[in-house]
Amino acid sequence: MGKASTRDKILDAALTLFSEKGYDGVGVDLIGENAGIKGPSLYRHFKGKEDILNSLIEKVGAYYELNFGSENHIDRIPESVEELLTFSMERIRFTMHDVTLQKTRRILVMEQFRNPRIAELTSKHHMDGLQGMFQKIFEAMMEMKILKMDDAGTMALEFVAPVSLLIHTYDRQPEREAEVMEKIKKHFEHFAKMYAN
Structure with a gap:
C-alpha cells in the first residue's frame, strides 16, 4: 500500500x-x-x-458502501436462506470489528443530538439504509421464491432492528461479544423459520 x-x-x-x-x-x-x-x-x-x-462523513460513507453495501450497491442477492444468513453474519462481523466503523458509530451516537446532519446519518446508517438494502434483497428473494411473499419493508425492519440494538450493546460492552453474536444468530435463524419458502 x-x-x-x-x-x-x-x-x-x-x-x-x-x-x-x-x-x-x-x-x-x-x-x-x-x-x-x-x-x-x-x-x-x-x-x-x-x-x-x-x-x-463522505469518506466513511463511501468506505461503508464499498465494504458493506447499501440499497444502491448490493453486490449479490443470496440464492438461499442459508446464504442470506451467511451473507448477513459476514456483514455483522465486519461492522462490529472494523475500527473505522467502530469509531464512526461512536461519533454518530455522540453527535446525533447536536448536529442535524449527523442525526440524519445516524438514522440512515443504524436503520433506514439497512432496512432499504434488506427490503430490496428480500423482494428479490421473494421473486426467486426463496422467501414467502410478504411485506418486504416490514420484513426488513424485523430483520435489522434487533441487530442494530445488539451491535450498540457490543459497542458499549465489547466483553459481551459472544452473547451478542449468539443472539444475532438465533434471531436470523428464527427469521429464516418464519419466512423461508
Whole structure:
C-alpha cells in the first residue's frame, strides 16, 4: 500500500479524536498535531473543522458502501436462506470489528443530538439504509421464491432492528461479544423459520 496522503492523515486523526472527545472537544491544532502537521498547515487541505467533518462523513460513507453495501450497491442477492444468513453474519462481523466503523458509530451516537446532519446519518446508517438494502434483497428473494411473499419493508425492519440494538450493546460492552453474536444468530435463524419458502 502507498503512503497515506496528508489529507488522509488529517481525516484519520480527526476520526480518532472525534470518536474519543466528540466534535466540540477537538480543535484543529489538536487534529494537526495528531496528523503530524502544524495546525495552520491543515488549512491547505481543509477550510476548517466543519469541512474536515463533512469530508470524513463522505469518506466513511463511501468506505461503508464499498465494504458493506447499501440499497444502491448490493453486490449479490443470496440464492438461499442459508446464504442470506451467511451473507448477513459476514456483514455483522465486519461492522462490529472494523475500527473505522467502530469509531464512526461512536461519533454518530455522540453527535446525533447536536448536529442535524449527523442525526440524519445516524438514522440512515443504524436503520433506514439497512432496512432499504434488506427490503430490496428480500423482494428479490421473494421473486426467486426463496422467501414467502410478504411485506418486504416490514420484513426488513424485523430483520435489522434487533441487530442494530445488539451491535450498540457490543459497542458499549465489547466483553459481551459472544452473547451478542449468539443472539444475532438465533434471531436470523428464527427469521429464516418464519419466512423461508
